[in-house]
Amino acid sequence: MLLSVKDVKKTYHLGDVLVEALRGISIDIAEGEFVSVCGPSGSGKSTFLNLIGTIDTPTSGQVVYNGQDVSLMSDRKRTAMRNSTIGFVFQSFNLIPVFTALENVMLPLTFGKSSKKEARDKAMEMLSAVGLEKFVQHKPNKLSGGQRQRVAIARALAQQPSIIIADEPTANLDSVTSFQIIKIMQELNEKDDITFIFSTHDPRLIKEVKRVVWLEDGHIVKKEKGDLS
Amino acid sequence: MNIISFAFRNIFRNKRRSFITILAISIGFVAINLFGGYAMNTFKSLKISAIYGEGIGHLTVYKEGFLDNGTLDPAKYMISTDDMKTIEAVMSKDSRIVKVIPKLSVSGLVSNGINSTIFIAQGVNPDDEDFLKKDFPYSGEGSPISSKKPTGGQVAEKLAHMLNLKLGDVATIMANTLDGQMNAVDLDVSGIFNTGTAATNDKFILMPLSLAQSLYNTESVDRLVLLLNDANNTVPVKNDLLEALKKADFSAEIKTWDELSAFYSQVKNMFSMIFFFIFCIVLLIVVTSVINTMTMSVVERTQEIGTLRALGLQKTRILEIFGAEGFAIGFVGTVCGIAATLVLILAISAGDITYYPPGIDTPVKIIVDFVPSIIITSGLFLIGLSFVSAIIPSSKASRLNIVDALGHV
Numbered sequence: 001m002l003l004s005v006k007d008v009k010k011t012y013h014l015g016d017v018l019v020e021a022l023r024g025i026s027i028d029i030a031e032g033e034f035v036s037v038c039g040p041s042g043s044g045k046s047t048f049l050n051l052i053g054t055i056d057t058p059t060s061g062q063v064v065y066n067g068q069d070v071s072l073m074s075d076r077k078r079t080a081m082r083n084s085t086i087g088f089v090f091q092s093f094n095l096i097p098v099f100t101a102l103e104n105v106m107l108p109l110t111f112g113k114s115s116k117k118e119a120r121d122k123a124m125e126m127l128s129a130v131g132l133e134k135f136v137q138h139k140p141n142k143l144s145g146g147q148r149q150r151v152a153i154a155r156a157l158a159q160q161p162s163i164i165i166a167d168e169p170t171a172n173l174d175s176v177t178s179f180q181i182i183k184i185m186q187e188l189n190e191k192d193d194i195t196f197i198f199s200t201h202d203p204r205l206i207k208e209v210k211r212v213v214w215l216e217d218g219h220i221v222k223k224e225k226g227d228l229s
Numbered sequence: 230m231n232i233i234s235f236a237f238r239n240i241f242r243n244k245r246r247s248f249i250t251i252l253a254i255s256i257g258f259v260a261i262n263l264f265g266g267y268a269m270n271t272f273k274s275l276k277i278s279a280i281y282g283e284g285i286g287h288l289t290v291y292k293e294g295f296l297d298n299g300t301l302d303p304a305k306y307m308i309s310t311d312d313m314k315t316i317e318a319v320m321s322k323d324s325r326i327v328k329v330i331p332k333l334s335v336s337g338l339v340s341n342g343i344n345s346t347i348f349i350a351q352g353v354n355p356d357d358e359d360f361l362k363k364d365f366p367y368s369g370e371g372s373p374i375s376s377k378k379p380t381g382g383q384v385a386e387k388l389a390h391m392l393n394l395k396l397g398d399v400a401t402i403m404a405n406t407l408d409g410q411m412n413a414v415d416l417d418v419s420g421i422f423n424t425g426t427a428a429t430n431d432k433f434i435l436m437p438l439s440l441a442q443s444l445y446n447t448e449s450v451d452r453l454v455l456l457l458n459d460a461n462n463t464v465p466v467k468n469d470l471l472e473a474l475k476k477a478d479f480s481a482e483i484k485t486w487d488e489l490s491a492f493y494s495q496v497k498n499m500f501s502m503i504f505f506f507i508f509c510i511v512l513l514i515v516v517t518s519v520i521n522t523m524t525m526s527v528v529e530r531t532q533e534i535g536t537l538r539a540l541g542l543q544k545t546r547i548l549e550i551f552g553a554e555g556f557a558i559g560f561v562g563t564v565c566g567i568a569a570t571l572v573l574i575l576a577i578s579a580g581d582i583t584y585y586p587p588g589i590d591t592p593v594k595i596i597v598d599f600v601p602s603i604i605i606t607s608g609l610f611l612i613g614l615s616f617v618s619a620i621i622p623s624s625k626a627s628r629l630n631i632v633d634a635l636g637h638v
Contacts, residue, residue: 055539055631076543083541090635094536098238108540155540 001064002162002195003029003052008061010047010218021047023218024061031162032193034186036206039215045199046167048215052197053165054082066162083111087156089166089198093148095140101127101151102136108159119158126154130184146177153184157194166198170205182208232546236553239526240561246522247558253518254562255569257511258611262570263577264507265603268500270596272493276460279490282365282425284353286330286454287463288470289489290316293480295451304407307449312479316453319473325462330357331450333441337404339416339434341392348388348402350434352441352450361456369422371396374437381419382436389421391431396421402434406446414444425591426492460486508607515611519555519618527551527626534626535634547627548620555619559612567604574599 010022021044029035029052037045050056051063054070063070065085070078087108088094095104102123109119127136130150140148149169156164166185170178182205188194206212214221240247279285291299295306308316313331320326333352338345353361355374367373374383384394394400396418403413416436424430442448457466467483474481487493527534534547574597583592 050632053539055535055635079538079541079543082539088536088539090536092532094532094635096533096536098235098242107537111541111543111546159541 001028002031002066004062004064005029005052006062006064008048008051008058008063010044010051010056011059020218022051022058025215025218025220026061027213027220029163029195029197031195032189033195033197033211034189034209035195035197035211035213036209037197037199037213037215038201038206039221043215044218045215047218049165049167049197049199052163053086053088054078080112083108084159085162087159087161087164089149089152089156089164089169091168091171093140093145093152093172095148095151095155097140100137100139101132101143101147101154104140104151105154105158108155112159122158123154126157127151129157129188130154144177145173146180149173149177149181150184153181153188157188161194163195163197166196168199168201170200170202175202175204178202178205232549232553233557235550236557239554240557243526243529246525250518250522250558251562251565253514254559254611254615255566257514258563258566258608259569259573260507261504261511261607262566262600262604263573263597264504265607266570266574266597266600267595268504269600269603270598271500272497273598274593274596275490275493275496276486277364278425279493280456280460280486281361283490284330284332284351284358284361284454285486285489286361287457287460287486288455288467289484289486290453290455290470290474291451291482291484293482296482296484299451303445303451304447307407307447307451308453309449313450313453315477315479316474316481319470319477319479320455322473323466323469325458325466326455327458328357328360328456330354330361330454330456331438332452332454333438333445333447333450334452335404335441335444337402337444339388339392340401340403341394341398342401344392345403346388346391346432348432348434349429350382350402350436350441352436352438354438358435361454367420367422369420371418371420373420373422374435375419376437378417378419379437379439380415380417382416382434382440383420383422384416384418385430385433386421386423387431388433389418394418394421402444404444406444407449408446410446412444412446414440416440423591511611512614515559515614516618519558519615520621522558523551523555523619524622526554527622531626531629531634531637534629535631535637538629538631539635544627548623551619551623551626552616555615555617556612558619559615562615563608563611567608570604571599573597 005025005027008022008025011018011020025048037048039045051058057071073081105123105126106119109122124136127133130153132147132150135143135147143151170181173181185196186208189196200206280287292306292308299306317329320329330353335352336349339348355376358374369383374381392400398418400416400418401413402416403411406412424433457463463485467485471481471483577595577597582595584595586593
């Protein structure tokens, strides 16, 4: 199993109030799955994605990647694991403004052991895969929202991660562009067997995924896809 | 990721802020360079002036005890002609010694026949004096002391004015001989000159050694001034000479030029203190400017830091990124500072600006030397300081919770 989440709870303080963001979530995700995490605002979607993305730690429970408990790793090892295993696509794209599209895609490669040439070749390949081969030297402020998100997807793909986590990747895009982004993700999932987990509110996008995880008040609620209103 | 390239791109993200920080570093750096260059030029000028202009030489040899007790019992501490032979035999073996100049200091009363006042004088062979001051051409009225005029002397400007002495006048100089008898000799005023310092310009006379010896009724001298082939040999020659003279059974005490030139030491100490003060102010400006800039940069780029960490950048690399930006700011600031220093040095040189330093009667031109050692040392120090100043706010950034950083607006 690629990812096992075992009875994960997450609480945090908001002023004097103790907020229980996740109240014991367990889920297994196999390689090649295309999973959407849905739920109303405050249901714990982002917290859940942060925990499986290893950028946050659970209050209790385990997040296990390929049999390794992430909470037992040092920060350095967890960071290296994140770099090689997990790709991120953010709602606001989070591209580095002083870098070109190509340099942005090269970034996670240069954090690892890739040489500059290897990183450049791989980044070119990934940008071609998302249809941006003509925009490699453009900086983010010269790209449209959809193009920026495609650069972000190319960046997430660059290290050939086992899993890509996307927190509302289409929230800042119009519906046509959103659909294009989902299609790109679907194609990569089907063609290269890359696991995708993303959160969304958009019912049209939810229809396109194989598996939906519904969250409410920090719990997984089993629902059918068509039940979302 | 090329951290240096990233750093240079980032410092131009907020051009105005980076410009002000770089400007602060440049101005501080220029201040250090200009004052350092001015101080070094002053030290150099004072050194040359002390060794050759004042005639202190590189080393001065006295009979042991002269400096402490010579005033009370001068006869006991004179260097006799026999002593001279011993000393010259020792010195002739050291090729670093270029010239040995015997001198005799005398003091007493000088009179124009109506009025009299105190004087201090130095007796030196005119040919030795010519050798010593070959790079300091005589600029006073009349002519300097000469072996052709054994009774001719140079009288300080204010002393001549006080006694209404003119060129060609004859003054009488009076003093006790070494035996304690009153003695008087005539001095022809062959030159009137400005000593350059107010402390001596109203009492100094330079005369031939033979005249000074005649006044004190002696064939001895009280000191030997040594000129060396290289000022860097001053201390080694002093040490070697002390040992060699001891072996030759002559107890000597030897002073270096900077030990004898109180003015040089005082000016150097004062300039060093001012330089230290300016350096501290510049450090404070650089540290506060860079910390302020980098703190604002960290706050503005918190989400970016979170992104980089999420993508797998180690904490230590965050420190490297901001440290490199501090380095880049420091580097650009010092490069601009070097260019500005060069321009200002040329402008000051072309401006021909003069001033009267305290205690100096002649105008001194402001000259600022381009001193690579000061520029390199202080430049590297400022760049290092910028680097360290950038590390302080970035260490906090590296410890940020990634989720909080990503959610930062």
